[in-house]
Amino acid sequence: MLKHVFKRVTLAVALGTAAFSVQAASNVTGAGASFPYPIYAKWASEYAEQTGNKINYQSIGSGGGQQQIIAKTVDFGASDDPLNAAKLEETKLLQFPAVIGGTVPVVNIDGIKPGQLKLSGSVLADIFLGKIKKWNDPAIVAMNSGLTLPSSDIVVVHRSDGSGTTFGWTNYLSKVSASWKETVGEGKAVKWPVGQGGKGNEGVAAYVGQLKNSIGYVEYAYAKQNNLSWTQLQNKDGKFVQPEQKAFAAAAANADWKSAPGMGVVLTNEPGADSWPVTAATFILLHKVADKPEQTHAVLSFFDWAFKNGAETATALDYVPLPEEVTTQVRDAWASEIKTADGQAVWK
Numbered sequence: 001m002l003k004h005v006f007k008r009v010t011l012a013v014a015l016g017t018a019a020f021s022v023q024a025a026s027n028v029t030g031a032g033a034s035f036p037y038p039i040y041a042k043w044a045s046e047y048a049e050q051t052g053n054k055i056n057y058q059s060i061g062s063g064g065g066q067q068q069i070i071a072k073t074v075d076f077g078a079s080d081d082p083l084n085a086a087k088l089e090e091t092k093l094l095q096f097p098a099v100i101g102g103t104v105p106v107v108n109i110d111g112i113k114p115g116q117l118k119l120s121g122s123v124l125a126d127i128f129l130g131k132i133k134k135w136n137d138p139a140i141v142a143m144n145s146g147l148t149l150p151s152s153d154i155v156v157v158h159r160s161d162g163s164g165t166t167f168g169w170t171n172y173l174s175k176v177s178a179s180w181k182e183t184v185g186e187g188k189a190v191k192w193p194v195g196q197g198g199k200g201n202e203g204v205a206a207y208v209g210q211l212k213n214s215i216g217y218v219e220y221a222y223a224k225q226n227n228l229s230w231t232q233l234q235n236k237d238g239k240f241v242q243p244e245q246k247a248f249a250a251a252a253a254n255a256d257w258k259s260a261p262g263m264g265v266v267l268t269n270e271p272g273a274d275s276w277p278v279t280a281a282t283f284i285l286l287h288k289v290a291d292k293p294e295q296t297h298a299v300l301s302f303f304d305w306a307f308k309n310g311a312e313t314a315t316a317l318d319y320v321p322l323p324e325e326v327t328t329q330v331r332d333a334w335a336s337e338i339k340t341a342d343g344q345a346v347w348k
Contacts, residue, residue, distance in 0.1 A: 028055035028298045032065015032078030034200040035165050036282040038221040039099055039319050040078075043310045044302075053298060059200055063162020063188045069093065069285045075295045077285035080164020081188050082264025094286045094337050095262030096330045098303060100252050100320035101219050103168055103278040104243040106205070106228040108214045109135060111148060113229060115242050118143045120234040121176030121269070121277060127215060128156055128173065129180060130194035135213060143234075150213065157207045157216035160197025162188040168280040169217050172268040176277075217278075220248075221317050235277045236269050243276055245318045251279035257326055263333075286338060293340045300334055300347050307331075 037059045044057070055075070060068075062079035069077030070091050083095055105124060107117060119127075123139050126132040132139060135149045159166045167188045174181040184190050198204040201218045205226045208216040220243050223230045232240045241247050251270040257263045267279040284303065290296040307330070311321035322330070334347040 028053070028076075028295050029057075029074045030055055030065075030076040030078060030299065031058040031060050031068045031074045032285075033062045033080045033164050033282055034059040034202060035062075035080045035101060035103070035219045035280070036078065036099055036319075037201070038219070038225065039101075039310075039314050039317050042313050042317060043306045046310075046313065047302065047305055050305075055298070055302070059202065061159075061161040061188075061200060062164030062167070066285065069287070072287070072291070075286075075292070076299045078282065079285060080280055080282045081167035082260070082266070082281075082283055083262060083285070084264070085261035088262050092288050093262075094288050094333060095264060095283050096333060097257070097263050097265075097281040097322060097326065098284050098306070099314055099322065100248055100267070100279065100281050101221070101318070102243050102248040102251075102276045103165055103217050103280060104220050104223050104230040105233065106208050106216055106218055106223045106230050108208050108210075108212055108229065109150065110212070114223075115230060115232060116147060117229070117231040118234070118240050119231050121172065124233070125173045125177030125180040127154055128158070128193070128195070129177075129183065130156070131179075143240075152213040155211050155214035156192075156195030157204050157211065157214050158192050158195050158197055159189075159199070159204060161199050163200075164188060164280070164282070165201060165217065165219060166190065168266070168268055168278060171266060172278045175269040220244075221319070224318070233277050235273075235275050236271050237273045237275070239273050241274060241276055243318075245315055245320060247274055247276035248279045248318070249320045250274035251276050252281070252320055255281075257329065263326075263329070288337050288339065290338055290340055290346050293344075293346050296338060296346050300338075304331070 062081045065077035065079050068074045136151045170186040170190055174186045198207040201222045204216040205218050205222045208214045230243055234240050250272050251267050255265045269277050307327040314321040338346045
């Protein structure tokens with residue numbers, strides 16, 4: 001269980017061989033997305049056994065992570081909402097992916113077990129629009145023969161903070177529902193037609209766990225670790241699929257990392273019979289000019305270790321580790337784009 005998910009998590013970071021002489025950083029800070037919190041925390045716990053260097057990562061949402069790295073109040077930001085080319089240029093930030101995961105609808109309905117309920121994208125959009133108000137609505141019942149659904153009102157739970165998870169969720173709903181696209185649209189924060197807000201994946205998971213007949217959306221690890229009932233979703237190919245690591249991997253299989261600014265691919269509603277419709281990469285943000293190069297190098301050392309050693313752990317938590325060719329591209333970007341104030345490479 002994510003019993004301490006609201007607390008600051010201490011991550012361990014080791015300092016590798018730098019392109020210049022530095023001393024080990026003793027206190028590196030990062031903040032941002034809650035989507036990757038479970039894997040970052042687990043990677044850090046394993047890495048802590050190998051080093052005494054530490055960084056503090058705060059799960060505050062993607063919007064907060066972007067704001068804090070831009071303001072230089074942290075050494076790295078984390079976001080599930082990739083910055084576009086113009087914003088990356090304006091802020092002089094380097095963006096790179098760290099891991100891939102899936103966002104899942106979660107429900108609290110008596111008698112409904114994880115993976116039993118089926119939903120389509122259009123029905124999901126109508127629930128979050130407030131058009132479908134009851135669990136026994138004909139549109140839900142039609143795709144769930146054999147399940148007994150209550151006549152109870154649906155309680156919608158959404159994010160209250162600026163969230164990359166919300167960006168991916170609303171981006172998906174905009175792709176599958178013209179009504180959603182026209183009336184709400186997509187973004188880290190939107191004007192929700194109905195429902196109540198929870199802060200972070202943690203907050204949404206807590207609300208859904210407490211509120212009968214509720215529905216929300218969280219990163220898959222939060223659903224599993226909080227014993228929530230996730231749903232199946234109908235994908236672009238018309239197949240109902242379960243959220244699982246292989247379904248997230250299928251959605252990411254044809255990602256074009258090189259063409260996207262800052263490798264900022266969006267993986268919602270991807271084709272493929274096995275693809276999970278709300279798949280996403282999560283990203284790290286660093287300043288290209290490192291005011292504190294030893295701090296920046298310590299951050300890169302942690303993710304370098306994670307890329308080399310963290311795949312098995314990521315898979316166990318149902319995330320998808322980046323392919324080796326992608327991590328090679330990431331390291332090349334570190335070496336070529338992150339410099340000290342006098343132009344020396346921070347990583348090589």
